[in-house]
Each structure stands twice: as C-alpha cells, then as structure tokens.
Amino acid sequence: MTVSHPTFAVVGHPNKGKSSIVSTLAFDDTVQISDTPGTTTKKRSFPLTVDGKVLYELFDTPGFQRARSVLAWLQKHEVTADKRPEVVQAFINEHRDNPRFNDEIELLEPIMNGAGIIYVVDGSKPYGEEYEAEMEILRWTGQPSMALINLIDDTNYVEEWKRALGQYFKMVRLFNPMKATFPQHLSLLESIAQLKEEWIAPVNESIRLFKVYHEQMFERTTQSITRLLHQSLAHVERLPIRSEEATEAEKTLVLERYKAKLRTYEEVSQHRVEQIWHHENLEKAQQALLFDGMDLFSKESASLFGLSRKELLLTGATGGAVTGAGVDLLLGGSTLFLGSAIGAVVGGTSAFFGFSELSDVKVLGQKLGKKYLEAGPMKNVNFPYILLNRALFHAVKIAQRSHAIRDKVVLEMGRDFTDLWMDDPLRKSLEKYHKLFRSGDEVKPEMLKEYEQLIETVLKRLIDRNVL
Ligand SMILES: Nc1nc2c(ncn2[C@@H]2O[C@H](COP(=O)(O)OP(=O)(O)O)[C@@H](O)[C@H]2O)c(=O)[nH]1
Ligand SMILES: [Mg+2]
Structure with missing residues (x-):
C-alpha cells in the first residue's frame, strides 16, 4: 500500500x-x-x-x-x-x-x-x-x-x-x-x-500546510463578520404601498421584514463561521438579536449584548448621536429617512423607518409613479457594536471549540465581554467604517480589507488569551 x-x-x-x-x-x-x-x-x-x-x-x-x-x-x-x-x-x-x-x-x-x-x-x-x-x-x-x-x-x-x-x-x-x-x-x-525518521519531512510539511490553513480560517471568519456588518448597516427594506399614506399595518410589516432580514444576515454569517471551523453539526443556545422594547438605561436589556450602560453611552457619544438627554431606544432616536426625506416621525421614538417617495421606478417597462415605505439603513450608532460583540463572541466560541465536544454551545455572553476587546482607540477606528457602511454608499474593497484586519487582530487577541 x-x-x-x-x-x-x-x-x-x-x-x-x-x-x-x-x-x-x-x-x-x-x-x-x-x-x-x-x-x-x-x-x-x-x-x-x-x-x-x-x-x-x-x-x-x-x-x-x-x-x-x-x-x-x-x-x-x-x-x-x-x-x-x-x-x-x-x-x-x-x-x-x-x-x-x-x-x-x-x-x-x-x-x-x-x-x-x-x-x-x-x-x-x-x-x-x-x-x-x-x-x-x-x-x-x-x-x-x-x-x-x-x-x-x-x-x-x-x-x-x-x-x-x-x-x-x-x-x-x-x-x-x-x-x-x-x-x-x-x-x-x-x-x-x-x-520515525521517514515521517519528519511529511509531518513537518503537514504542519506547515495546517498553519497556512489555520490562518485562512481566521481570514475567512473576519471576511464573514465584515460582510455581516456591512450588509446589516447598509440594508434598506423597501415596501411598495397602495395609497398616498402608509397604513399602520404596512409600517409594521416593513419594520418586521427589516428586522427579520438583519437576523437572517446574522444567522447566515454564523453558519458560515461554523462551516469554516468544521463545526457544522452544532446545536446552539442563543438569544436572538432583539430590537424592540429596549431601554438603554435598563441593566437587563443592555446585558443582552454584554454592553454596560456606560458602554452604550460611550458608543453613542463617539458617533455623535447622544445629545443631552436624547438617548432613545436602541433602534429609536434617529428616524431614518431616505431620498427626499419627506414625512414625519412615525410612531414616536420607537419608529425608525422613513417614508420616501420614488417617482421614477420602471415596472414592466412602464414608468409609474409609485410610493414606497423604507426601513434602513441603520442609523443607530450602537447597533454595529452590538452586532460585532455578538459576532466576535460567537467566532471565539466556535474557533476555540474542540471537535470532540458534543454538548450544545451556549452563546450567552457575560456583560463584560466587550471589555475584553473594546477600547476607545479601537472604537474610533471602527466608527469610521461603520459610518461608511451606514451611508449605503459603495464600499471599496480596500476599505473592507482594512476593516477585516481590525477584526482579525481583535479576534486573534481574544483567542490567544484564551478568554472564554
Ligand atoms: N471530561 C472529559 N470527558 C472526556 C474526555 N475524553 C473523553 N471523554 C468522555 O469519555 C467518554 C468516552 O470517550 P470516547 O472518546 O468515546 O472514548 P473511546 O471509547 O476511547 O473512543 C465520552 O463520554 C467522552 O465525552 C476528557 O478529556 N474530558
Ligand atoms: Mg471510540
């Protein structure tokens, strides 16, 4: 043989x-x-x-x-x-x-x-x-x-x-x-x-290839996380509406679809990371990405993301969104308007969708004036950190997990997880990219690469320190 x-x-x-x-x-x-x-x-x-x-x-x-x-x-x-x-x-x-x-x-x-x-x-x-x-x-x-x-x-x-x-x-x-x-x-x-003498060369070659492969696993992971952040922050959910004014049902619908889409992005990204690390048969216990009913000042809701109240305020402050007492609900506050930004704040502080009129949309080759309801892109400056915190926690858990473990992976992070990777200089570096992603403008591949590198450094540091 x-x-x-x-x-x-x-x-x-x-x-x-x-x-x-x-x-x-x-x-x-x-x-x-x-x-x-x-x-x-x-x-x-x-x-x-x-x-x-x-x-x-x-x-x-x-x-x-x-x-x-x-x-x-x-x-x-x-x-x-x-x-x-x-x-x-x-x-x-x-x-x-x-x-x-x-x-x-x-x-x-x-x-x-x-x-x-x-x-x-x-x-x-x-x-x-x-x-x-x-x-x-x-x-x-x-x-x-x-x-x-x-x-x-x-x-x-x-x-x-x-x-x-x-x-x-x-x-x-x-x-x-x-x-x-x-x-x-x-x-x-x-x-x-x-x-065995004869094994030295082939085993060393295997070790070399394995190291290269391990590096690639990190790169692919950070690509997936970068894509998640970019997609989620830039996403716009659009719903054509029947009449001049949007009905409450339509507003609810676009919002639900918007949130569902962001959850899907996260699921897809997590699945990809699990694939990269050869953990495709995982059972997970994880709190879903939540959007509503979150009071920043309630300890309970902030802990869902492992962000302390101070963290959230700081994040907001860096992004320039906190004005005096004006910290709204996590997804509230800044309502999102696109295009000509007409319409009023819909539904008070918890609303974050805008109303926009797009007049020149081709449908079946005909020019039709049509109205749309839009939600997104994400304007809440805390959201990227929430998403990133979850993505990093997941990636660290998965990358460190032995393939011999058959128990459910519990993705409940402690309140202090953010402290393990986030500091002000990093936040400042990240904010630049988050702003760009939120703008909905085209993002150059170099920019995505830079963001990937920031994430990779963080991820590797967390894993080297064996934090979880
Ligand atoms: N806590 C702990 N459990 C282990 C360890 N190694 C194996 N087990 C458990 O011991 C049992 C037998 O392990 P398995 O690998 O199937 O043993 P085998 O029969 O020698 O192949 C399983 O329930 C494993 O989960 C270990 O290092 N720590
Ligand atoms: Mg056995």
Missing part, C-alpha cells in the same frame, strides 16, 4: 477518549463519541483534508477486548524480535473471520498497514496490569508509537502512568482532547514527526 500522507491508528482500552482524540486531531465533529464502552466495532478513517490534500489520516478503532488471549497466541509463536511483526500479521490472517477477535483485528490492521500508533490512556484512573498485554501487543507490531495520557476526571495518576508507559513508548505526552489549543495540537504533531 502506498500512502503519501502520515497515518495514525488511535488505540487503547475502551472508553479512554480515543474517539475524542481522533475528533480533535482530525477537526471532525462526526466521529462517534459515547460513554458506552464498545460503541466502535469497526475501524474508521478520518483524514484531515485541506484543499483536496490529505495532511494526515487518523483511524478510530475499537478498544482492546481480549488482549491477554491475543498476546498468549503471539507468545506461543515465540520468535526473534525481528520476526514479531510477521507473527502479528499471521494472527490477523488466521483470525480474520473470528468474531471473538474482531476488535483486535480491526485495530491491528491499520497498524500493520503502516499507521503509527497513538495509545490512549485515562490518567485519572490508576494504572493496572491489564494494560500490559495491550502495550506488549503494540510493541510486537514494530510500528512507531507514542502514548497520550488523557485526564478525563479530576483524579490524577499521571506519575504512575508515566513510569509504566515510559517502558513501552519512547514518547509519552499529556493531551486533553476537550481543551487542546491549536498550539498544543501543533506541538503534538511535532512530537509525532520525531517518532
């Missing part, structure tokens, strides 16, 4: 986190993880593919079931050390159709086909003799191997595990699949490269 990329078989006792480790290292949330031992009965391959190129491939395997019997069989054929791999192969050949040894055969096959061994143990459980048959069988295969100690619970038997594992594996590392950061992931790959 000729394989151009490194392959690894993740093996060990049942229920020690093998599948979790495969999931994390392969960036794959479809790996079956279960607290019922013996869930996996067939080996399954999980390649990490980037732009059609496989960086490396992991085999998730069933746990050992009858290690002692297998070892006894091998030892009956006692041979010199150089012949031991042949005996293991003979075991596979002879027992291929024997269901008793299904699990051992499934896990040994990829190894005998050239996969490196990653032996997984749970360092929160005491070491015991029962692991020795497993480790001895792995030694018989003659394949390069390393041991990973996963700490599933709080108890810690790492020292005794290290003493035992060190006798069987030339490399022993602690690795937690639930919490591993990207640098830890890379560092593990670097250790793996050292296991």
